[in-house]
Amino acid sequence: MTGRQLQTIGIVGGGAWGTALATVARRAGRDVLLWAHEPETVAAINQTHANPTYLPGVDLDPAIEATSQLSEVATCDALLIVSPAQHLRDILGALQPYTRTGQPLVLCCKGIEQSTGLLMSQVAADVMQGATIAVLSGPSFAAEAARELPVAVTLATGAEDLGRDLSHALHAPAFRCYWSGDVVGAEIGGAVKNVYAIAAGIVVGKELGSSAQAGLITRSFAEMARFGVAMGAALETLIGLSGLGDLVLTCGSEQSRNMSLGIALGRGATTAEVLSERLSVTEGVATAQAMVEIARARGIELPIAEAVHAIVSGEMGVDAAIDALLSRPLRSETE
Numbered sequence: 001m002t003g004r005q006l007q008t009i010g011i012v013g014g015g016a017w018g019t020a021l022a023t024v025a026r027r028a029g030r031d032v033l034l035w036a037h038e039p040e041t042v043a044a045i046n047q048t049h050a051n052p053t054y055l056p057g058v059d060l061d062p063a064i065e066a067t068s069q070l071s072e073v074a075t076c077d078a079l080l081i082v083s084p085a086q087h088l089r090d091i092l093g094a095l096q097p098y099t100r101t102g103q104p105l106v107l108c109c110k111g112i113e114q115s116t117g118l119l120m121s122q123v124a125a126d127v128m129q130g131a132t133i134a135v136l137s138g139p140s141f142a143a144e145a146a147r148e149l150p151v152a153v154t155l156a157t158g159a160e161d162l163g164r165d166l167s168h169a170l171h172a173p174a175f176r177c178y179w180s181g182d183v184v185g186a187e188i189g190g191a192v193k194n195v196y197a198i199a200a201g202i203v204v205g206k207e208l209g210s211s212a213q214a215g216l217i218t219r220s221f222a223e224m225a226r227f228g229v230a231m232g233a234a235l236e237t238l239i240g241l242s243g244l245g246d247l248v249l250t251c252g253s254e255q256s257r258n259m260s261l262g263i264a265l266g267r268g269a270t271t272a273e274v275l276s277e278r279l280s281v282t283e284g285v286a287t288a289q290a291m292v293e294i295a296r297a298r299g300i301e302l303p304i305a306e307a308v309h310a311i312v313s314g315e316m317g318v319d320a321a322i323d324a325l326l327s328r329p330l331r332s333e334t335e
């Protein structure tokens with residue numbers, strides 16, 4: 001039961017996650033219209049009810065329609081914004097003339113804007129002053145959500161009644177949203193876990209063992225918590241689905257594009273080699289740079305994120321970065 005009219009859901013972004021969220025919203029009983037950047041994705045969804053480029057092997061409900069016009073998708077009651085993080089500003093700028101006051105914009109991308117160091121909600125507030133912003137984040141592989149496997153996520157907004165309404169509007173039998181008032185916390189967890197998933201992949205690619213993997217994930221969470229709290233996140237949120245939950249998922253599965261980049265780096269590939277073979281987005285690369293720049297400016301110590309950035313940018317080799325991490329001075333665990 002929702003308090004406001006959220007029957008039509010517009011999805012802005014026809015990649016794997018946008019398409020998977022379209023299937024979720026449809027199963028939740030909503031009318032769904034998806035905007036995609038590429039005309040061929042729009043044609044495939046409308047004509048063959050599939051998105052073979054970004055979400056192969058999934059049959060879409062024929063009631064899910066696609067459009068190339070932002071003006072059309074903007075007529076929906078709520079909009080899920082599912083672009084890559086580095087394209088968010090341009091897409092919102094193009095969408096802005098068609099949006100309405102009070103229309104919820106649910107940001108589903110996970111990253112920090114590289115050129116400004118802004119979080120996704122801050123980019124949205126910059127482009128669309130006064131917009132009604134929410135964040136959907138948490139452990140959720142697109143292919144699993146689309147196959148109707150159980151998924152639980154965080155839906156964060158400043159207004160609890162909107163969080164509750166959006167959570168109900170997107171609630172499908174296997175898709176659960178838990179609402180939260182901590183927008184910054186929800187987006188920081190989702191953004192920075194991508195950086196640590198690259199590190200976890202390097203551990204696998206270098207065959208450093210299960211003990212190293214557990215140690216790395218735990219120290220990564222310590223960095224996530226230090227960074228997040230300094231940026232205004234609540235620790236409770238970082239311990240939840242959008243923080244620890246997503247860190248555990250993406251540091252533990254080769255399905256993660258970020259972790260699989262790390263595995264390839266650990267086996268000797270370069271970032272450019274791996275990314276040149278991908279159409280899909282690997283958010284941790286740009287976010288690593290944004291994150292270390294923020295951390296340096298604010299005096300937040302993030303040795304693992306620094307190491308990931310040094311490796312993906314080519315400033316340091318994998319072996320040298322591992323040596324540097326292992327030779328850091330000993331310290332109290334909770335410092």
Ligand SMILES: NC(=O)C1=CN([C@@H]2O[C@H](COP(=O)(O)OP(=O)(O)OC[C@H]3O[C@@H](n4cnc5c(N)ncnc54)[C@H](O)[C@@H]3O)[C@@H](O)[C@H]2O)C=CC1
Pocket residue numbers: 013014015016017018019036037038054082083084085087091108109110111140141142143279280281283
């Ligand atoms: N795939 C997943 O399992 C999940 C992804 N996300 C997040 O969702 C966001 C989108 O990721 P995916 O849907 O996986 O994307 P994807 O990697 O499947 O596809 C790339 C997307 O980039 C778009 N794109 C490429 N060039 C563009 C341009 N110049 N302007 C605008 N868009 C352009 C494509 O149209 C496509 O939608 C990311 O921030 C990701 O972290 C969040 C949760 C799960």
Ligand SMILES: O=C(CO)COP(=O)(O)O
Pocket residue numbers: 110138139140141194197246249250255256257258259281282283
């Ligand atoms: O965010 C995700 C799962 O929650 C997807 O992770 P990757 O982008 O690393 O594939």
